Amino acid sequence: MNVLARNNVKVFGKGTQPMLFAHGFGCDQNMWRFVTPAFEADYCIVLFDYVGSGKSDLGAYDAQRYATLDGYARDVLDIVHALDLHDVIFVGHSVSSMVGVLAANREPERFARLVMVGPSPRYVNDAPYIGGFERGEIEGLLETMEKNYIGWANFLAPAIMKNPDRPELGEELEASFCSTDPVIARRFAEATFFADNRADVRDVRVPSLILQCSDDIIAPDAVGDYLHREMPRSTLHHLRATGHCPHMSHPEETIAAIKEYLRQPAAA
Amino acid sequence: MHDPIVGTLLDDAPCGYVAFADDGSIRAVNATLLEMLGYARDELVGRHFESVLTVGARIFYQTHFFPLLRLHTRADEIFLILRARDGTDVGTLVNAVRRERDGEWRTECVLLRIVERRKFEDALLRAKKEAEAANAALVASQGQLEEQAVELEAQATELETQSEELRTINEELMERGVELEEARMAAENANRAKSEFLATMSHELRTPLNAIAGYVQILELGVHGPVTPAQLETLGRIERSQRHLLRLINDVLNLARIEAGRVDYRIERLVVADLVDSVLPMVEPQMAERRLRNEVTVPASLVVRADREKVEQILLNLLSNAAKFTPPEGSVHIAASMHDATCVSIRVQDTGIGIAPEKLASVFEPFVQVDSSATRRAQGTGLGLSISRDLARGMKGELMAESVVDVGSTFTLLLPSG
Numbered sequence: 001m002n003v004l005a006r007n008n009v010k011v012f013g014k015g016t017q018p019m020l021f022a023h024g025f026g027c028d029q030n031m032w033r034f035v036t037p038a039f040e041a042d043y044c045i046v047l048f049d050y051v052g053s054g055k056s057d058l059g060a061y062d063a064q065r066y067a068t069l070d071g072y073a074r075d076v077l078d079i080v081h082a083l084d085l086h087d088v089i090f091v092g093h094s095v096s097s098m099v100g101v102l103a104a105n106r107e108p109e110r111f112a113r114l115v116m117v118g119p120s121p122r123y124v125n126d127a128p129y130i131g132g133f134e135r136g137e138i139e140g141l142l143e144t145m146e147k148n149y150i151g152w153a154n155f156l157a158p159a160i161m162k163n164p165d166r167p168e169l170g171e172e173l174e175a176s177f178c179s180t181d182p183v184i185a186r187r188f189a190e191a192t193f194f195a196d197n198r199a200d201v202r203d204v205r206v207p208s209l210i211l212q213c214s215d216d217i218i219a220p221d222a223v224g225d226y227l228h229r230e231m232p233r234s235t236l237h238h239l240r241a242t243g244h245c246p247h248m249s250h251p252e253e254t255i256a257a258i259k260e261y262l263r264q265p266a267a268a
Numbered sequence: 269m270h271d272p273i274v275g276t277l278l279d280d281a282p283c284g285y286v287a288f289a290d291d292g293s294i295r296a297v298n299a300t301l302l303e304m305l306g307y308a309r310d311e312l313v314g315r316h317f318e319s320v321l322t323v324g325a326r327i328f329y330q331t332h333f334f335p336l337l338r339l340h341t342r343a344d345e346i347f348l349i350l351r352a353r354d355g356t357d358v359g360t361l362v363n364a365v366r367r368e369r370d371g372e373w374r375t376e377c378v379l380l381r382i383v384e385r386r387k388f389e390d391a392l393l394r395a396k397k398e399a400e401a402a403n404a405a406l407v408a409s410q411g412q413l414e415e416q417a418v419e420l421e422a423q424a425t426e427l428e429t430q431s432e433e434l435r436t437i438n439e440e441l442m443e444r445g446v447e448l449e450e451a452r453m454a455a456e457n458a459n460r461a462k463s464e465f466l467a468t469m470s471h472e473l474r475t476p477l478n479a480i481a482g483y484v485q486i487l488e489l490g491v492h493g494p495v496t497p498a499q500l501e502t503l504g505r506i507e508r509s510q511r512h513l514l515r516l517i518n519d520v521l522n523l524a525r526i527e528a529g530r531v532d533y534r535i536e537r538l539v540v541a542d543l544v545d546s547v548l549p550m551v552e553p554q555m556a557e558r559r560l561r562n563e564v565t566v567p568a569s570l571v572v573r574a575d576r577e578k579v580e581q582i583l584l585n586l587l588s589n590a591a592k593f594t595p596p597e598g599s600v601h602i603a604a605s606m607h608d609a610t611c612v613s614i615r616v617q618d619t620g621i622g623i624a625p626e627k628l629a630s631v632f633e634p635f636v637q638v639d640s641s642a643t644r645r646a647q648g649t650g651l652g653l654s655i656s657r658d659l660a661r662g663m664k665g666e667l668m669a670e671s672v673v674d675v676g677s678t679f680t681l682l683l684p685s686g
Binding site: 024025026027030031033034094133137138139140141142143144145146147148193215217218242243244245248249 | 290291292316318322323324325326327328330331332334335338339346347348349359386389393
């Protein structure tokens, strides 16, 4: 098994310390394109797509393995081993923050820092814990996803994807959603939004940065506060950036926050 | 009043229109969309675009729609469910483009309300799910069928093995049956040879015994000179021993002849009362000697089909046994009646010493007497009952015994009725 091909791994940059960027649900490694140039000079940038997303090898998708975030954490560790990475700065967006937590708990010696962009250990409310969503609202997301994948992906995409004579069709798909398979996308959504990693975050020994956005409906302020309280060695940084994707909407502020954090000694 | 940015033309267009800044705040909205959602214009302008989305659509906006706009500046045919002012859901298909206008980046969206198409898609999705479920069920049942087939095949193999085993066992049994039949015939032959030998030997033994009796009589009569009283007594003992030995030999001869199948039966109609009358006098002296009471209950009408001589022999045996084994002052009762429609029973009941239950079954075996002390007290060969039963069976009858110790015994002779 070639992990680097399977996960469409890209390595570049002039530095030696690796910065491993992990995309979130619904996206692929392209989401980091506004951020990575700022780190190229000083770090070794590693980008990848989770199996089932972007240009990963869909044939390697295993419904069992990716039914929970654990399978995604294994993707991360597979890449760390394949490239023999040490002293890794892991940057994860959204659900990938928890994937990073799981990976770092398994092999803490490989990781130097965790940078978490819009993290949440649990999206569904569980009184008194506030995740921001009711279970039924997540079902609403699944319906919206189904409808958005129905037009082309569900019925046409498999045929188009297997048409090597017309690569431009694949390009068009790339311009659309990052996950091209509706079943995989749905399972990723379920693994993400029904996950509960509150116990895992308490075990983290690697120093971490929580980048908390303003007005983020997916990871509200209360969640950021909860994480900072529960996670040992965590640093909480509030961004002025609104929404859930500051690395796309406000890349400069995001870059500055990460750089500042990396300059500081890690929290004890 | 028309939106100054939108203008009249777009305001009345048959599709919704909304423009919002990068931070999501709505800059412009057309009248069609306001009507679709039930808002007044000033209620929406300035608000965040996400606020008119359902929660599911908001997540989708953040995870799919927004990244697409950022990475590719446009997003086409996105299905989003909007939330109207009154809380109802409005399904829309959205085309969006992000471009710089009036000095800021804006996302401009055209929204088509989809109702019928949404229903159609729902139906399509349902059908697809049902088809998938049906397919899964089919695959599962096919798997089950395959498992069952494998199981059945295994069972068939096992049955075949068992059938093979049974065939082998059957063959062995048949072989053994043949062997048993051979063994039985060999045993029968040996038994017949033994009986023939005994029959011959008994005859050879009787000749010298008769000679002994004759010479004893000659001596007793004083043919060879006077005999002293002591010599007479000795001669009497020799004579008694000779008679006992002769009786024994006669019994053995009878049994041997019966077993060798050499007995002929002359079957005729016989009145039971006559049979009893002819036998009874032979044991009366013996019974009188022991002061035994004697009762006879035999209806005159009873008739059997049997050999007279053989029946008399059986009755004599039963009566002399009764006399022998009944203590003084006891009684012997002879009774006869119809046993069933085809059979007459003749019973000899005594108030004798009785026979223990565990011994009752063996009284018909040759050379068996109930115990040796009784044998010594009541002289006999131990062959009488065995011979009697053989004779009864030879006449299609039966001889049975019932007994209670110290109360008495009842021997029942069954014979075909005339």
